Every structure is written in structure tokens, then in C-alpha cells.
Amino acid sequence: MNISQKSVMVVAPHQDDEVLGCGGLIASKQEQNIPVQVVFITDGAASHSWHPQFQAGEIVPIRREEALKALSILGIKPSQIHFIDEPDGKLNFLNSVERQQTIEQLAQLLQSFQPEEVYVTHRHDRSEDHEATYKLVQEAIMFSEIKTDVLQYAIWMFCNFLTDGNVQLEDLAGAYRLSIHHVQDKKRQAIEAYSSQYLPIDAKSAAVLSRSFLKQFFLPYEVFFKLDSIQK
Incomplete structure (x- = not known):
């Protein structure tokens, strides 16, 4: 699939989900001034x-700064970023x-x-x-009464999907693949900007996101x- 010329809002539950799932999309749109x-x-x-x-909440400003840095690599300005700050x-x-x-x-915002x-x-x-974020966006779109295409991206859904059987055929409906080879390096740099997630926080700890997990997001x-309609 080629990148569409449509304006886009990416909604992420946490700081890093947007880059993992949509980093190439975001960079491609920005390069075309969409x-x-x-x-x-x-x-x-x-x-x-x-x-x-x-202590509780001390990681918040670190993750916010990482988000700003990661998205700047993809061409996103702070004015294009919104933090709702519900409890993680x-x-x-x-x-x-x-x-x-x-x-x-x-x-x-919509x-x-x-x-x-x-x-x-x-x-x-x-x-x-x-999954709660999907439901919130679902209700917000209905509440706002705007007309928009809704597309889903997966972060955890495919982990061990060949062995655990949790992925159903209906989950794969409307799937399409977007080539991001021309912005693949930008996406990698943006992921690496999330050092609190990408690297061990100290010598005694493991990284939050393992290298084996991250491999699926370094693909071209x-x-x-794509949903034909908002689904419950």
C-alpha cells in the first residue's frame, strides 16, 4: 500500500507506542507535509x-522528554503533540x-x-x-460526530501468536502492509530515543522492551x- 494523502491523528496509550506502531507512517506523512x-x-x-x-511518577518527565525527542526525529513539532495524562x-x-x-x-481534539x-x-x-484506549477513541469519535477512517496498529497482539493461539482470524480483517523502507532509519532512531524503555536503567536491570521483542518493529x-466501521 502507498501512503495516503489524508491528515492523521495517532493515538497512543503510552509514550513509545506511537513510534513502535506508526513511526514509519508518521515520518512518511511528515515528509509529504501531510x-x-x-x-x-x-x-x-x-x-x-x-x-x-x-518513586511514583518520577519516570513521567523522562518519558515525556523522550517522546518529544523521538517525535522530533520523525519531524513532529511539540505543537503537534498532546498529553492527556491519565494514570498509566x-x-x-x-x-x-x-x-x-x-x-x-x-x-x-478530534x-x-x-x-x-x-x-x-x-x-x-x-x-x-x-484495549481501553481503543474503546475511548471509539466513544470519542462517536461523541465528536466527525467522519474519519479508523485504522488499528498492533504492539503486543502478535507476541508468540504462532504458539499461544490468542490471535483470531477476525483480528486480521482489513490488514494491509505499508512500506516504510525509505524512513526505516528515522524510525529506528526514534525508537532508540526511548532509552528508558530500550536500554537497561542500570547494571542490575533488564530493558523494559527486549531486543527480541523490538525486532518486529525494525522491519521495512x-x-x-482498517475498520469499515467502529467495532465494539
Whole structure:
């Protein structure tokens, strides 16, 4: 598939999901001066919550700076980036008021930008925050009443998919492959900008994202799943 000329909003649960799933897409759109905006749903605070070096929330400014750096490599300016800052790991536990506020924040961004395409984590992406993000975007699009194409990207869905049997044929519906070979180096640099996730935080720790896991994101293409309609 060739890159479309449609404006795009990429919605990511955490800082790094946007580059892993859509880094090539973002860079390709920017090179063609196609309008792009990126929205982060959570604050990323749960990363390294187990580590004695980090008190609750101390990783947040680090991940925010990494996001700004990574996206700048792809050509994205700070004015194109939005942080909603919901609590990392707790999207499924928002109360009704908090949930509605998040939906309305997303809807305002959608109404203001009027993206012709919205990219969001797959509704069966095997991560609670990722699947909750899909549902929030689903409701925000309906609330905003805008018309847009919705495409899903997978981060965790394909991990061990040949052996664990969790990927269903219906999950693969609407799949297409986008060549990103011409911006592959930019995507690699952007992933590496997330050093808190890409590298061990100290000599005693392993990296949050292993090299074997990251291999799937260093390919010369990205896979997306287009929806004919918003699905529950």
C-alpha cells in the first residue's frame, strides 16, 4: 500500500507506542507535509514502578522528554503533540466522570483537528491500557460526530501468536502492509530515543522492551488494520 494523502491523528496509550506502531507512517506523512498530530492517553508513570530508584511518577518527565525527542526525529513539532495524562495502567478503572472527561478531551481534539484518519491500538492488543484506549477513541469519535477512517496498529497482539493461539482470524480483517523502507532509519532512531524503555536503567536491570521483542518493529514495513466501521 502507498501512503495516503489524508491528515492523521495517532493515538497512543503510552509514550513509545506511537513510534513502535506508526513511526514509519508518521515520518512518511511528515515528509509529504501531510498534517499529523499525536495524542498520548496515559502519563507513562507505571514504567519502572518496581524499581527502587524511582518513586511514583518520577519516570513521567523522562518519558515525556523522550517522546518529544523521538517525535522530533520523525519531524513532529511539540505543537503537534498532546498529553492527556491519565494514570498509566489504570484506564479500565476510571470512574464514570473521569472516563467521560477523557472522552470529551479526545473529542475536542478530534473536532479541532478533523483528522481524515485516526490510528489507534488494536482492540485486541493484549494490553489492558491498549484495549481501553481503543474503546475511548471509539466513544470519542462517536461523541465528536466527525467522519474519519479508523485504522488499528498492533504492539503486543502478535507476541508468540504462532504458539499461544490468542490471535483470531477476525483480528486480521482489513490488514494491509505499508512500506516504510525509505524512513526505516528515522524510525529506528526514534525508537532508540526511548532509552528508558530500550536500554537497561542500570547494571542490575533488564530493558523494559527486549531486543527480541523490538525486532518486529525494525522491519521495512508496518501493518495496519482498517475498520469499515467502529467495532465494539
